Amino acid sequence: MPSRERGAVALLALLLCQGVSVLPSIAKPALRVGAIPDQNPERLNRLYGQLADELSDRLKVTVRYVPVSNYPAAVSAFRTGGLDLVWFGGLTGVQARLQTSGAKVLAQRDIDARFRSVFIANTSADLQPIQSINGLTSLRGKRFTFGSESSTSGRLMPQHFLAKAGVSPSQFSGGRAGFSGSHDATIALVQSGAYQAGALNEQVWTSALKQGRVNTDKVRVIWRTPEYVDYHWVARPDLDQRFGSGFTTRLQKAILAIQPSTPRQATILELFAAKRFIPAEASQYKPIETVGRQLGKIR
Amino acid sequence: MALPRPSAPALALLPALALLPVLITVVAGLHAGGVEILLTCLAAAVHPSLDPALLTALFSALQVTLAMALAGWSLSLVLGVLLGCCASERLLQTWNWPTWPALILRRSLALPRSVHELIWGLLLLQVLGLHPAVAVAAITIPYAALVARVWRDQLEALDPTRLQALLQGGAPPLAACFTALSPAMGTVLMSYGGYRLECALRSATLLGVFGLGGLGTDLQLSLQSLQFRELWSGLWMLGLLSVALELLLTLWRRQTRKAQAGQRRLCLFLAGVIVAGMAGGLWLQVLLPDSGIVVWQGLALPDWRGLTQAAAELPWLPLIVETLLLTVLAAGIAIGLPPLAMLLAPSRFWQVALNPAWALLRLIPPPLTVLLLLLSNRPTLAIGALALGLHNGGVMGRLLREELEQQSVDQQQAMATSGASARLGWLYGLFTPRSPGYLAYGAYRTDVILRETVVVGLIGGSGLGWQLLESLSSFHWDAVVVLIGAYALITLLGEWLSDQCRTRWLQS
Numbered sequence: 001m002p003s004r005e006r007g008a009v010a011l012l013a014l015l016l017c018q019g020v021s022v023l024p025s026i027a028k029p030a031l032r033v034g035a036i037p038d039q040n041p042e043r044l045n046r047l048y049g050q051l052a053d054e055l056s057d058r059l060k061v062t063v064r065y066v067p068v069s070n071y072p073a074a075v076s077a078f079r080t081g082g083l084d085l086v087w088f089g090g091l092t093g094v095q096a097r098l099q100t101s102g103a104k105v106l107a108q109r110d111i112d113a114r115f116r117s118v119f120i121a122n123t124s125a126d127l128q129p130i131q132s133i134n135g136l137t138s139l140r141g142k143r144f145t146f147g148s149e150s151s152t153s154g155r156l157m158p159q160h161f162l163a164k165a166g167v168s169p170s171q172f173s174g175g176r177a178g179f180s181g182s183h184d185a186t187i188a189l190v191q192s193g194a195y196q197a198g199a200l201n202e203q204v205w206t207s208a209l210k211q212g213r214v215n216t217d218k219v220r221v222i223w224r225t226p227e228y229v230d231y232h233w234v235a236r237p238d239l240d241q242r243f244g245s246g247f248t249t250r251l252q253k254a255i256l257a258i259q260p261s262t263p264r265q266a267t268i269l270e271l272f273a274a275k276r277f278i279p280a281e282a283s284q285y286k287p288i289e290t291v292g293r294q295l296g297k298i299r
Numbered sequence: 300m301a302l303p304r305p306s307a308p309a310l311a312l313l314p315a316l317a318l319l320p321v322l323i324t325v326v327a328g329l330h331a332g333g334v335e336i337l338l339t340c341l342a343a344a345v346h347p348s349l350d351p352a353l354l355t356a357l358f359s360a361l362q363v364t365l366a367m368a369l370a371g372w373s374l375s376l377v378l379g380v381l382l383g384c385c386a387s388e389r390l391l392q393t394w395n396w397p398t399w400p401a402l403i404l405r406r407s408l409a410l411p412r413s414v415h416e417l418i419w420g421l422l423l424l425q426v427l428g429l430h431p432a433v434a435v436a437a438i439t440i441p442y443a444a445l446v447a448r449v450w451r452d453q454l455e456a457l458d459p460t461r462l463q464a465l466l467q468g469g470a471p472p473l474a475a476c477f478t479a480l481s482p483a484m485g486t487v488l489m490s491y492g493g494y495r496l497e498c499a500l501r502s503a504t505l506l507g508v509f510g511l512g513g514l515g516t517d518l519q520l521s522l523q524s525l526q527f528r529e530l531w532s533g534l535w536m537l538g539l540l541s542v543a544l545e546l547l548l549t550l551w552r553r554q555t556r557k558a559q560a561g562q563r564r565l566c567l568f569l570a571g572v573i574v575a576g577m578a579g580g581l582w583l584q585v586l587l588p589d590s591g592i593v594v595w596q597g598l599a600l601p602d603w604r605g606l607t608q609a610a611a612e613l614p615w616l617p618l619i620v621e622t623l624l625l626t627v628l629a630a631g632i633a634i635g636l637p638p639l640a641m642l643l644a645p646s647r648f649w650q651v652a653l654n655p656a657w658a659l660l661r662l663i664p665p666p667l668t669v670l671l672l673l674l675s676n677r678p679t680l681a682i683g684a685l686a687l688g689l690h691n692g693g694v695m696g697r698l699l700r701e702e703l704e705q706q707s708v709d710q711q712q713a714m715a716t717s718g719a720s721a722r723l724g725w726l727y728g729l730f731t732p733r734s735p736g737y738l739a740y741g742a743y744r745t746d747v748i749l750r751e752t753v754v755v756g757l758i759g760g761s762g763l764g765w766q767l768l769e770s771l772s773s774f775h776w777d778a779v780v781v782l783i784g785a786y787a788l789i790t791l792l793g794e795w796l797s798d799q800c801r802t803r804w805l806q807s
Binding site (some may be wrong): 030034064066067068069070071072073074075076077080081082083095099122143145149150174176178179181182184185188189191192193194195215218296297298299 | 330332333335336420421424425427428429430508509510515516519520522523524525589596666670673674675676677678679761765768769771772773774775
């Protein structure tokens with residue numbers, strides 16, 4: 001090999017070795033707050049920053065907000081330590097805690113202790129308002145859609161109530177239920193008539209009604225489910241070791257202390273569609289775990 | 300063999316027949332219920348949100364996406380070329396080595412190739428944690444395997460006489476290979492490699508949903524909350540970036556074609572690829588400073604009993620039939636649509652006008668297409684097939700254009716002067732010589748479509764793809780392993796079939 005080529009090979013080897021420098025050095029600890037958001041990014045980018053600032057001011061640590069829009073990814077990132085504090089749904093929170101022993105439930109919203117889903121139907125689908133749970137049998141043979149496959153209010157609990165009434169997804173038209181991907185998409189698809197009926201989070205339905213995003217001539221509620229518990233804040237077990245003893249308790253207090261008193265805190269509560277946060281217990285989510293196991297979403 | 304052998308242009312046009320059943324189903328299910336939302340979405344396309352806060356956020360997300368794409372692209376090209384060389388019987392023969400390792404390597408590459416980037420990302424997230432390396436590896440693994448297949452096929456398809464002549468003249472094998480193969484393979488690398496960059500950009504966008512940053516999260520949230528104006532801001536930004544990258548590559552090709560000799564140009568391209576990869580890696584480190592180091596977090600391996608139990612629980616027949624149907628219909632549309640559209644009017648104006656149409660089809664993610672189609676239709680498999688077919692048709696349209704640009708117009712002009720119509724001239728003079736190459740790309744694209752059935756599974760709720768997502772979201776690892784195995788088997792079968800078809804119909 002002539003020396004010029006040898007030089008080129010050496011240079012290439014040197015350049016390739018630079019790849020090692022891509023491995024970053026260990027940075028100072030930052031509290032990584034994650035959420036599985038279901039709102040538009042324009043609001044999120046503006047509002048979640050405020051939550052990070054609020055927690056950072058109270059706890060005197062760096063707080064970074066990490067948006068995750070994939071449910072299993074959020075659960076896995078929490079388990080492997082990529083996320084320290086996550087705003088989980090009912091089902092995903094239980095999944096995350098089962099996979100991460102010692103994870104702590106910190107808080108929920110005032111509305112989460114008594115959460116509901118609504119079943120909606122296109123007015124042309126010939127579906128009457130349902131009085132008791134057994135009325136769900138009228139959905140047999142209809143085109144029906146859930147929301148996202150891991151959503152508690154858009155899939156798990158609706159499927160649970162359907163099962164209670166003796167309706168399985170294979171009895172819908174086409175032999176299965178659709179999965180629209182989100183609560184808003186469920187409204188749009190049922191309103192358009194692509195699906196004749198669907199189920200979604202009641203809070204999203206109410207706010208869509210308030211904002212005039214629903215054509216009530218085309219789509220209406222046919223049933224409200226009984227109450228169940230949903231969303232909660234879950235913290236990783238090792239926060240006290242990383243940020244000093246008593247940190248988890250301080251974190252919980254900081255979340256519970258968010259009141260509509262300052263503009264920033266009011267904004268945060270508005271983002272979460274809550275009046276305040278209240279303490280929550282892991283035991284409250286036992287029923288969700290049971291339902292999750294029955295439907296095969298928890299193994 | 301007495302079997303009838305269709306001519307190559309017919310082979311490339313026949314897949315468009317898939318449009319028939321799909322369009323019949325779609326037209327039969329048409330309704331006007333979702334027109335308002337559809338119109339809102341279309342209006343938003345010309346009137347995207349220009350909110351400064353949103354644009355700033357999108358811009359920083361775009362940087363992360365671009366950095367991931369560059370790193371993944373560069374790594375996958377380098378790895379893919381190396382693997383492709385190892386999987387080539389011809390190269391192994393040059394050194395008088397046994398050829399069976401090549402076959403084993405080639406077949407085992409079907410596994411990484413058959414799993415979608417999104418699924419690779421989720422799997423790697425389990426063992427590596429939330430780290431940018433996850434996204435880069437999730438792009439690299441399936442892409443390297445695909446590049447390896449393309450590279451190997453192209454190596455085998457080359458005319459071997461020059462190589463043999465050099466070897467018999469006593470040249471050492473390495474030098475002989477470089478001298479004989481690099482001119483042709485260099486062209487392949489530069490054209491196919493450039494095209495992979497755009498694919499990497501799309502995959503990197505998709506991988507943003509994991510919380511690593513990147514456009515994916517914003518696009519998905521906008522889609523989920525039906526904020527079409529914000530969605531289009533993101534999509535147009537992505538479109539601008541890919542157009543800019545494409546222009547850069549074309550400009551570079553044009554500049555160097557005159558000034559540089561072939562070998563030197565290839566070296567420059569390779570250096571560019573490696574530098575781009577390192578720049579992407581360093582850039583990621585700057586953009587996401589507190590991502591820490593990669594730590595291997597082992598995962599319990601599934602045992603045999605669990606696997607057999609999971610396999611017994613799944614309804615295999617409908618799953619596989621639906622997946623195959625979706626793949627075949629979508630592949631038919633993707634392969635058949637571009638030549639059909641170009642054949643409609645072979646005028647220069649129409650051919651140029653088609654380019655932005657292909658670009659737009661590539662830009663719009665399949666889940667959005669499914670949602671838009673569903674707004675005025677019923678949920679059927681045809682909708683999924685149409686969405687996948689149109690998206691990949693955009694990719695095939697671009698590949699076909701590049702193929703045709705390399706063809707000299709002599710035959711077309713000869714046919715025109717001898718009185719053939721413009722359409723016939725285009726078909727037999729321009730398209731026919733290039734259709735074997737185009738069909739080969741079509742076969743690779745079918746691989747991609749198979750793994751993309753994961754993406755539209757979301758709305759259709761059908762097929763192996765949806766089942767895979769459902770098992771992943773239930774953390775049912777046994778079922779995930781079995782399903783990935785099924786994907787790999789189908790991919791292998793498809794590879795074998797396309798190899799058979801190619802030897803029977805296109806060669807000999």
